[in-house]
Amino acid sequence: EIDELDAKNVRLTAIGDIDALPYAPRTGIKNTIKRLSKNTGLILNLALSYSSRQEIISAVKKIGHDIQRGEIDPESLTEELFETYLQTAEIGDPDLIIRTSGENRVSNFLLWQLAYSELYITPTLWPDFGKEEFYQAIEEYQQRERRFGQVSEQLNAESNK
Structure with missing residues (x-):
């Protein structure tokens, strides 16, 4: 499968506490990430032993250390700067989150990053989620109006300028 991905x-x-995994999977994942690191196509991001709250706390601690060392001024802290301290800094925010098993919650997953993500919730369990339903999720997503925190009237006013 690694050859096929390559x-x-x-x-x-991968995001999360990979070092908390047992030796064999941890080593395999790190080696695979290194092997595929130069690829420029689709990004497959695994969330392993991941907690969004922990990711945010870790980012705040790193920012605090950088402030103490004088590397950043607290007044210069912006959303954009904060995002550079997150594990997902290089991969961008998701456009679509597919939530299987009918759960109507985000379960401590990408809490910062999903602010403007669209949600597709399906009762289908993950092992049964297949190509047809994936296409259905994409099709439904394509019909949505992406507003990024605005209302339709604001978007229409901007596009009419």
């Missing part, structure tokens, strides 16, 4: 130019990344 042949398709897929880059593998």
Whole structure:
């Protein structure tokens, strides 16, 4: 499967506490990430032993250390700067979150990053989620109006300028 990902130019990344995993999977994941790191196509991001709250706390601690060392001025802290301290800094925010098993919650997953993500919730369990339903999720997503925190009237006013 790694050869297939490589042949398709897929880059593998991972977020979470990978070091908390047992030795064999931890080593395999790190080696695979390194092997595929130069690929420039689709990014496949694994969330392993991941907690969004922990990610945010870790970012705040790193920012605090940088402030103490005088590397950043607290007054210069912006959303954009904060995002550079997150594990997902290089992969961007998701446009679509597919939530399987009918759960109507985000379960401590990408809490900062999903601010403007669209949600697709399906009762289908993850092991049963297949290509047809994936296409259905994409099709539904394509019909949505992406507003990024605005209302339709604001978007229409901006497009009419």
